[in-house]
Amino acid sequence: MTVKTYYKVRRRPWEYKLSPDGKVARNRLRLPFTRRHFLKWRDAYNPKSLKRERRLADKKPLWWTIGLLAFVVVTPFLSNSMISIAAIFCIYASINLLWTLIVGTAGIFSLATLAIVGVSGYAAAASNVFLGLPWPFILLVGPMVGFVAGSILAAPSTRLDGLYYALLTMGVAEICRVFVTQLRSLTQTNGAITQVDSFIPEDWFLQRPGLLLGFAGAFCLLLGSLLLWRLINSERLGLLLRTAKTGREDEAFAEAVGIDFRRARLTVFVLSSSALGLVGGFYAMYFKSISPNIFSLDQLLLLFAMMVIGGLGRAEGAVVGAAIVTLIDKGFIEIGPLRIILVAAIMLVVTIFAREGLTGVRDQFRDFRKRKSGERRAQRTEKGGEAMPEEAVEVHDK
Amino acid sequence: MDLGLIIYALNLASIYALMAIGISILWSSVGMINMAHGATFATSGYAAWFVSGALKPAIAATFGKTVMASVMMASVVMLSAVLAGAFCGAVIYALAFLPIHDKPNYSVRSLIITLALNIGVVQSLLWYFGPRNRGLPKVFGFGRWELLDTKIRYDQAGTIVGASLVMILTLAWLRYSRRGLEVRAMMQNAEGAAYSGISRQATALPVLMLTGALAGVAAALLSQTIFVSPTAGVIPLVKGLTIALLGGLGSVSGAVAAAILIGFLEAIVGVIPFLGQRYVMFATFSFIILVLIFRPRGIGGLLDNTRE
Numbered sequence: 001m002t003v004k005t006y007y008k009v010r011r012r013p014w015e016y017k018l019s020p021d022g023k024v025a026r027n028r029l030r031l032p033f034t035r036r037h038f039l040k041w042r043d044a045y046n047p048k049s050l051k052r053e054r055r056l057a058d059k060k061p062l063w064w065t066i067g068l069l070a071f072v073v074v075t076p077f078l079s080n081s082m083i084s085i086a087a088i089f090c091i092y093a094s095i096n097l098l099w100t101l102i103v104g105t106a107g108i109f110s111l112a113t114l115a116i117v118g119v120s121g122y123a124a125a126a127s128n129v130f131l132g133l134p135w136p137f138i139l140l141v142g143p144m145v146g147f148v149a150g151s152i153l154a155a156p157s158t159r160l161d162g163l164y165y166a167l168l169t170m171g172v173a174e175i176c177r178v179f180v181t182q183l184r185s186l187t188q189t190n191g192a193i194t195q196v197d198s199f200i201p202e203d204w205f206l207q208r209p210g211l212l213l214g215f216a217g218a219f220c221l222l223l224g225s226l227l228l229w230r231l232i233n234s235e236r237l238g239l240l241l242r243t244a245k246t247g248r249e250d251e252a253f254a255e256a257v258g259i260d261f262r263r264a265r266l267t268v269f270v271l272s273s274s275a276l277g278l279v280g281g282f283y284a285m286y287f288k289s290i291s292p293n294i295f296s297l298d299q300l301l302l303l304f305a306m307m308v309i310g311g312l313g314r315a316e317g318a319v320v321g322a323a324i325v326t327l328i329d330k331g332f333i334e335i336g337p338l339r340i341i342l343v344a345a346i347m348l349v350v351t352i353f354a355r356e357g358l359t360g361v362r363d364q365f366r367d368f369r370k371r372k373s374g375e376r377r378a379q380r381t382e383k384g385g386e387a388m389p390e391e392a393v394e395v396h397d398k
Numbered sequence: 399m400d401l402g403l404i405i406y407a408l409n410l411a412s413i414y415a416l417m418a419i420g421i422s423i424l425w426s427s428v429g430m431i432n433m434a435h436g437a438t439f440a441t442s443g444y445a446a447w448f449v450s451g452a453l454k455p456a457i458a459a460t461f462g463k464t465v466m467a468s469v470m471m472a473s474v475v476m477l478s479a480v481l482a483g484a485f486c487g488a489v490i491y492a493l494a495f496l497p498i499h500d501k502p503n504y505s506v507r508s509l510i511i512t513l514a515l516n517i518g519v520v521q522s523l524l525w526y527f528g529p530r531n532r533g534l535p536k537v538f539g540f541g542r543w544e545l546l547d548t549k550i551r552y553d554q555a556g557t558i559v560g561a562s563l564v565m566i567l568t569l570a571w572l573r574y575s576r577r578g579l580e581v582r583a584m585m586q587n588a589e590g591a592a593y594s595g596i597s598r599q600a601t602a603l604p605v606l607m608l609t610g611a612l613a614g615v616a617a618a619l620l621s622q623t624i625f626v627s628p629t630a631g632v633i634p635l636v637k638g639l640t641i642a643l644l645g646g647l648g649s650v651s652g653a654v655a656a657a658i659l660i661g662f663l664e665a666i667v668g669v670i671p672f673l674g675q676r677y678v679m680f681a682t683f684s685f686i687i688l689v690l691i692f693r694p695r696g697i698g699g700l701l702d703n704t705r706e
Contacts, residue, residue, distance in 0.1 A: 160694045163431070167643045168690050171683030178680040297632075301517060308510050337521045344518035351510045352497050 015055060022052035060316070064226075072219055076212060082331075083211045089326040090218035091286065094225035095279055096307055096318035098272040104313030105233060105241055106268040108157045111300060112169035115176050116153070116273050118294040120145035121280030122180065125193040125290050130185075135197040138281040146277015150270045157269065158262045170297075177295035192291035196284050205288060214286050221282055222319075228275055229315050232268055240264045302329065305347050311357025320359055403665050409554045409623070411661025412561030416616035417638025418645060418653040419565065420609035423572075426585040426648030428602045429505055430495065434512040435613050436635030437519035438486040442614035443626035444523060445482030446475045447532045476618050483614020487606040490515065495602050516635070523628035531625035553622035564615050568608065569650070577604055585648065637682075644686050645697050652698020659697075660685075 020026075020043070028037050040058040045051070056062065075086045099113040123145040124138040133141070153172065157165055181191040199217060204210030232238055244254035244261035254261045284290040293299060302325065310321025325343055332339050350357060355364045417435060424432050453474050461467035494511040498504055572578035580601050583591040592598060616634060617626075624630070641660055645652030660682060667681040689697065 156691060160690055163647065164643060164690055164694060164696065167640060168687055171640075171687050174679050174683050178677065182676065297636075301513070304513075305517075312506070337525045340521045341518050341525070344514045344521065347514035348493070348511055348518065351507050351514065352493070355502055 018054040020052055020054050064316075068223075075215060080208060080211055083208075083215050085326060085330045087211070087215040087218040087286065088330060089322055090215070090222040091279065091283060092303065092306065092326055093319045093322035094218075094222045095276065096303060096310075096322050097222075097225040097229050097315060098276050098279070099303065100307060100313060100315065100318045101229060101232060101272045102269055103307075105238060106265040106272075107241070107245065108154075108265060108269055109162055109166045110153070110157070110169045110269070111166050112153055112172050113276060114294055114300050114303065115169070115173040116146055116149050116276045117280040117283060118180075118290070118292075119149050119176055119280070120277035121284040121290045121294065122193060124277075124281035125196045125284040128197050128284075129193055129195060135199060135285060138196075138285055139278060142277040142279075142281025142284075143274045144277065146280065147270060147274040149277070150273020153273070154266045154269045158266070173295050173297075173300070177292050180292045180295070190291070192289055193284070194289040196288050196290070198285040198288050200285075200288075217282065218286065221279060225275065225279075226315065228271070232271065233315075237264055237268060241268065302343070305343050307357075309343075309347055309350050309357060311354075311359040314356070314359050317357045317359040321357065324358075403669060404662075405554050405558070407662040407665035408558050408658075409661075410664055411658045412558050412565075413616050413620050413634065414637050414641050414661060415565060415654050415657035416561050416612050416619075417634050418641035418657050419568065419650055420612040421638050421642040422645065422648055422650060422653045423581070423585070424605060424609045425642070427581050427588075427605050428495065428584075428598075429588065430508040430512070431505070431639075432490065432494075432512050432606075432609065433509060433635070433639075434486070434490050434494070434515040434519070435609075435638055436631030437516040438483050438490075438610050438613040439617045439631035439634050440520060440523055440626075440628055441486050442479040442482040442610075442617040443621050443630055444527065444532075445614075446479040446618050446621065447626050449478035450475050476615070479614040479618035480611045481614070483610040483612070483617070484607040485610070486613075487608070487610025488603065490610070491603050491606045495606065496599070499598065499602070516631075520628050520631065527628060529628065531627045533621075533625055557619045557622060560619055561615070564612065565654070568612065571608075577601070581605055640682070640686055643696055644689060646695050649696070649698030652696060656697055 022045075026043070028041065030037055039056060039061060041054055042057040043052060043054050046053050071086070075083060078086070095113065095117060099110075102108055102110050102113065120142045124142040127133045127141045128135060128138055153169065156168060160168060180186070183191065186193065198205075200210045200213050204213065240254070240259050240261060241264050243257075243259055244251045244264075251261060280290075283294075306321035306325040307318055308321065309324055310319065311317025324346070328339050328343055328346075332342075354361050417439070421432055421435060424430055450471060454471070457467055457470050457474070461470060490512060493515065494508045498507050498511075501507070572582060580591070580596045581604075583594070583596055584598070584601055588598070613634075617630075620634065621630075637660070641656045642653050644660070645654070645656035663681060663685055664678050667678050
């Protein structure tokens with residue numbers, strides 16, 4: 001006689017749930033002046049126990065808070081070189097976030113990200129060194145130049161598509177590099193502007209307090225980029241762009257319902273360009289100099305590797321990728337060119353196996369598991385049985 | 399404009415056209431932007447250098463200092479470069495096409511994988527062989543012809559003739575062979591080709607090996623003029639990509655036209671006194687931006703529009 005096995009069908013038995021008092025009315029905190037809640041709590045009654053259960057439907061804010069808090073608490077206790085690596089990570093992560101806004105949210109495949117950073121960094125540094133503006137103005141000049149550069153670059157983006165626009169922006173970066181290296185007044189320093197005034201006092205530069213101050217500034221920059229990301233993506237602009245996200249059909253649909261998606265794309269492009277300008281000004285201040293290296297293809301490829309390893313189009317991908325690649329690139333300088341080979345190998349393996357980078361692995365695994373369990377369920381459902389495989393999840397007791 | 403300048407421009411144009419045609423064919427048939435073309439270029443150059451260095455004593459012992467010896471040497475250089483290029487193509491097929499060609503985000507992911515391959519291979523070459531330049535044995539020998547008061551170096555003439563010959567052979571293969579017919583069917587309409595029984599997997603391998611071999615030929619030919627080095631592939635890759643895009647991706651004739659245009663532009667900018675070699679890239683990209691503003695899909699790029 002064969003023993004019949006029973007399979008339990010449950011939804012997320014591992015998940016932690018609160019058990020609030022069902023009789024008390026809910027009172028949720030709202031963000032001031034908006035109708036938004038801070039966290040996505042969802043309540044439901046358990047049909048078996050008839051108890052009220054409360055779970056956090058979106059746990060990402062939790063992970064972000066824990067991660068960033070741990071990062072900012074641990075870093076001051078690290079060595080000097082690690083603090084500067086952490087600061088560089090913050091700068092790269094914010095550039096990546098803004099680039100992700102352009103590539104992912106706006107869907108404009110621009111390769112001129114570092115060119116905008118460089119141009120506004122140069123303009124800001126020049127305004128400080130040659131015009132004698134005090135350092136707080138760098139943080140004003142940077143975004144202004146970024147705004148102008150972004151507006152100029154955004155103009156052809158609606159006319160050209162995809163790869164052709166990428167080619168154009170790559171050309172712009174190259175033109176910037178040649179222009180800067182050919183400038184007469186900068187030939188003594190190989191095209192670099194040095195001795196830029198900074199928020200880090202002169203005698204603190206490369207000392208521990210100076211490094212800590214620089215890290216604090218860079219961390220604020222990262223928080224600012226995250227805020228901009230959040231503001232654009234979760235507000236109306238992001239909604240409009242998500243409607244016209246993929247393919248010609250979606251664009252046609254968006255147009256038909258009256259969404260001017262081109263205008264929305266340009267807005268996001270110009271907004272992120274202005275923010276990139278701010279990053280450029282900060283970059284010049286943090287290193288107290290800026291060199292034509294920022295326009296080089298290698299630097300751009302390194303940033304691209306960060307985005308790809310983390311996952312294109314995701315905020316957490318941009319940050320995680322920046323952390324991995326910066327740690328390898330700046331942390332293991334003693335192993336020489338091997339570290340670039342290591343980055344390339346990681347990029348290769350991640351892209352072959354993961355659909356959307358490291359941060360997309362979880363979703364990919366869930367899809368895979370869902371598919372497999374569906375296959376298995378379909379195999380063991382007997383012919384003529386009462387439950388079809390698609391309905392089996394709905395049945396409580398099999 | 400004198401004849402020397404035209405020869406120089408054609409020399410540049412033929413190398414660029416070899417790279418650009420490879421990228422263009424690959425994009426339109428397999429749907430892959432091959433960023434590893436530069437790595438293929440550098441690897442074939444090194445393979446030619448290595449094999450010719452290894453076989454030099456053997457050839458010298460068998461043939462002595464006869465004409466036969468230099469012919470053998472030339473064929474060894476070309477053959478090893480072509481074989482190495484084809485081998486690189488097969489590696490790209492195994493890594494960037496086969497695992498992901500039926501998975502989501504194929505075009506972006508293959509671009510990323512080939513880019514990673516390019517970075518990895520160039521850095522590995524740099525790590526293993528060091529940054530020193532290596533000279534290849536001269537395939538076409540030293541010397542020059544006098545023609546209408548201008549001197550034409552053998553290597554320039556050989557490059558132009560050799561590249562044109564290889565391109566004609568490639569186009570003939572595409573035009574007249576069974577495989578070429580399949581490739582052209584895929585270039586025109588990938589879905590329709592699949593419906594009529596053309597296997598994407600079986601066609602992609604010869605296409606990738608062919609484009610790799612084209613890059614190998616380009617490497618062997620360009621190394622007659624400049625040296626073999628790990629980063630030698632970067633500029634041909636960037637030039638090949640820009641020219642393939644300028645010509646309109648997927649259009650072979652557009653790519654050739656764009657290569658000739660860019661070759662002449664570079665040659666002319668290089669000799670204008672107040673611009674000079676430093677402004678060559680500057681001028682190229684300015685020209686490309688100008689063209690793209692007026693013709694957003696490149697010179698020959700009406701293909702995509704007609705396809706839809």
